[in-house]
Amino acid sequence: QTVVTQEPSFSVSPGGTVTLTCGLSSGSVSTSYYPSWYQQTPGQAPRTLIHSTNSRSSGVPDRFSGSILGNKGALTITGAQADDESDYYCMLYMGSGFGWVFGGGTKLTVL
């Protein structure tokens, strides 16, 4: 079974730019997988950031952007802030037989 892959951890300096990726253990991520991104801080429910590759959800700052980079989905944070320190999950639509599948998440540290 195909697994959705993410970097386990990443760090970025305040004000810096970071790109988190969302791949497949077999195959390439394309817009047809409708990648979405969710931010979760400890003890809180996830918050939707991006859907359908690059559509920002209401209220999400424009320093969060989504794209396809090579064979992976990508979430780029520009001008990282301390409160961006969170877990980030991508989700892909894997087709009618499998539904929506989350990646394992990336723990982002801002320091």
Next chain:
Amino acid sequence: QVQLQESGPGLVKPSETLSLTCTVSGGSISGYYWSWIRQPAGKGLEWIGRIYSSGFTYYNPSLKSRVTMSVDTSQSQFSLKVTSVTAADTAMYYCARGPFSTWDPFDYWGQGTLVSVSS
């Protein structure tokens, strides 16, 4: 503003059935899809399934044999049942609105309810 609130027992015995309800307020339950997502402590998210307000369901194939979702539009509630639970079903359970289409997100989330499976 749409709000979702999960409710149900926090402790379920192994082999029994886990039952949770999500109450929707601030908006209509009709005309939308509603999902359940769970997260074991310290681990990632897992989509369990979704239900349309008419009752049409779509389950994660890995859980399909044990999951049943239902909706009560008169109460603005939808529910989840997971049968034959084991310790592996211990998790925070979230209800959420969506996805409406394959490209749509979960646009509103509940705060989650912790369910432990233990004797």
